[in-house]
Amino acid sequence: xQPVDTTxxxxxxxxxxxxxxxxxxxxxxxxxxxxxxxxxHAVSKAVEAIAGEIARAVDLIVAARRAGGRLxxxxxxxxxxxxxxxASELPPTFGVMPEEAxxxxxxxxxAVTQAVEGAEDDEAAARHDLEGIRFGAPDLLLGIxxxxxxxxxxxxxxxxxxxxxxxxxxxxxxxxxxxPVDVLLNPVxxxxxxxxxxxxxxxxxCKMVLNMLSSVAMVRLGKVYQNLMVxxxxxxxxxxxxxxxIVVEAGKVSRERAAELLxxxxxxxxxxxxxxxxxxxxxxxxxxxxxxxxxxxxxxGEPDQPPAGAGPAAxxxxxx
Numbered sequence: 660x661q662p663v664d665t666t667x668x669x670x671x672x673x674x675x676x677x678x679x680x681x682x683x684x685x686x687x688x689x690x691x692x693x694x695x696x697x698x699x700h701a702v703s704k705a706v707e708a709i710a711g712e713i714a715r716a717v718d719l720i721v722a723a724r725r726a727g728g729r730l731x732x733x734x735x736x737x738x739x740x741x742x743x744x745x746a747s748e749l750p751p752t753f754g755v756m757p758e759e760a761x762x763x764x765x766x767x768x769x770a771v772t773q774a775v776e777g778a779e780d781d782e783a784a785a786r787h788d789l790e791g792i793r794f795g796a797p798d799l800l801l802g803i804x805x806x807x808x809x810x811x812x813x814x815x816x817x818x819x820x821x822x823x824x825x826x827x828x829x830x831x832x833x834x835x836x837x838x839p840v841d842v843l844l845n846p847v848x849x850x851x852x853x854x855x856x857x858x859x860x861x862x863x864x865c866k867m868v869l870n871m872l873s874s875v876a877m878v879r880l881g882k883v884y885q886n887l888m889v890x891x892x893x894x895x896x897x898x899x900x901x902x903x904x905i906v907v908e909a910g911k912v913s914r915e916r917a918a919e920l921l922x923x924x925x926x927x928x929x930x931x932x933x934x935x936x937x938x939x940x941x942x943x944x945x946x947x948x949x950x951x952x953x954x955x956x957x958x959x960g961e962p963d964q965p966p967a968g969a970g971p972a973a974x975x976x977x978x979x
Contacts, residue, residue, distance in 0.1 A: 671806035671832045673857050677850035685848030695859075698852050702864045705831075705846035706871075713871050716827045716842040720799055720876040723825055724759070725952075728797030729788070730873070731813045732762040735779035737858040738803035738829075738865065740771060745869040751865070751898060753882040754890030763788045765811040782814035789815055795822040802828045803865060804909075805857035807837050807845075816840060817870075830866055831861040844868055881954035884909055889929045889955055902928045910935030929955050 680698070683691050706713075720730055727744035732742030739762070746762035749755040765784060766775030778784065794800070800819040804812040807830030816838050819826045826840040833847045846868060848860040877883060882890040887909055893899040906917035910932045917931065924941050933944040936959055944958075951957040 671808055671859055672834055673805050673832055674855050675850040676854045677852060678854045683852070695852055698849075698860060701848050702860055702867065703844070703899070705848045706864055706867045707905070709844055709846050709868075712844050713868060713875075713938070714840055716801075716844060716872055717879065718830045718943050719825045719827065719841060720801075720872060721879045723797050723799035724876070724880055726797035728799055728824075729758070729792075730760045730797055730801065730876075731792070731794060732801050732803060733785065733789075734803035734810055735765035735811045736770070736774070737862050738805055738809070741862065741865050741869060742801070743771060744804050744866075745873050745959065749873060751892045751894055752888055753877040754904075755877075755882075761775075761792055763792070763815075764807075779809050779811045783813035786818050789818050794819065794824065794962045796824040799825040799827065802826065802840070803830075803869075804828070805831045805861035805865065807832045808817070813838050819937060827872075829865055830948050831857070831864055853952045864973060881952060884932070884955040889932060890953075891928055893926055893928075902926070906931045929953070929958075933958055972979060 671861050677698070680694050683694060686694075686714070724728065730746075732746055733739075734742045741763040743764060746760040749760045750757050753907055756813050761938070763782065763785075764770045766778030769775055770778055789800075798819075802812040802816045807828060812828075814893050816826050816828060820839065827842045827844060828837060828840045829844045830837065831846055833845060837843060846864040851857060851859045851861065853859065854938060878889075883889065887905045888901075889905060889909065891898055891902050891905065891956075893902040902921060903914060903917050903945075905928055906912065906921060910917060910920065912935045920931040920934050922926070924934065924944070925939075929948060931946045932955065933939075933947060935943065935946070937947075947958045948955070957963075
């Protein structure tokens with residue numbers, strides 16, 4: 660077993676006091692709200708500064724998934740809950756099977772809704788939890804720790820390295836030291852409005868980064884056609900209507916025809932779109948998609964490059 664660094668959390672920037680918010684306990688409500696908003700302005704800039712590292716981490720996630728590995732989130736407290744939130748949104752949004760994106764939190768399921776004392780300091784628990792899901796290459800471990808110093812997360816990353824799995828650490832602390840990982844994601848948002856409350860700026864930054872990591876990875880894996888979630892799992896009325904609208908839009912058919920095709924495709928949106936555009940049976944559509952690794956635009960015979968002149972839409976004009 661590799662030794663786990665036990666650097667005091669007090670060295671973390673997330674535990675430093677913010678001089679701009681020292682007196683919030685005696686300021687008017689409107690001023691406290693203004694300070695919160697002002698401090699949050701730093702978050703998007705901090706995330707933007709690590710765009711290159713985010714792209715590298717996405718490529719590792721895509722490679723792990725294509726090799727049959729799982730995306731495994733590991734965190735404690737707020738960080739663990741953010742991992743659970745991200746993992747739980749992938750099945751309905753992108754058709755990912757629940758066992759393909761797994762989230763572990765220090766203290767187990769009880770820690771999702773309440774604090775479990777001492778759980779984040781339990782190094783053995785991280786190894787036990789990862790061994791419980793038979794973690795190993797080609798799985799990828801995404802450790803989430805605002806301080807970067809949480810023993811539970813660091814222990815899990817050590818086990819992942821022992822098993823030669825890819826590792827990513829998401830933190831918000833420039834001071835370190837951090838364990839060796841394949842990609843370090845470190846949006847530096849500065850001290851929190853309330854000292855040590857990492858559910859604030861650090862939590863917001865981590866949520867933004869997690870949104871990008873999983874969403875962009877799903878784009879690269881063919882779960883999105885243009886900007887439509889074509890692997891949506893229609894498990895409720897809202898999502899069934901969304902799937903129908905996606906088939907209408909991408910399949911270029913009427914709403915009635917889209918409903919017929921979705922029924923034939925047993926709810927598989929990509930299959931329904933391919934049938935709408937190219938004809939044939941659901942079986943043929945599935946074979947075509949399999950041959951293109953599930954990338955719909957290639958199954959449709961469309962080029963790898965966007966049309967000439969295509970690009971981000973111009974911003975809407977501001978109202979007078």
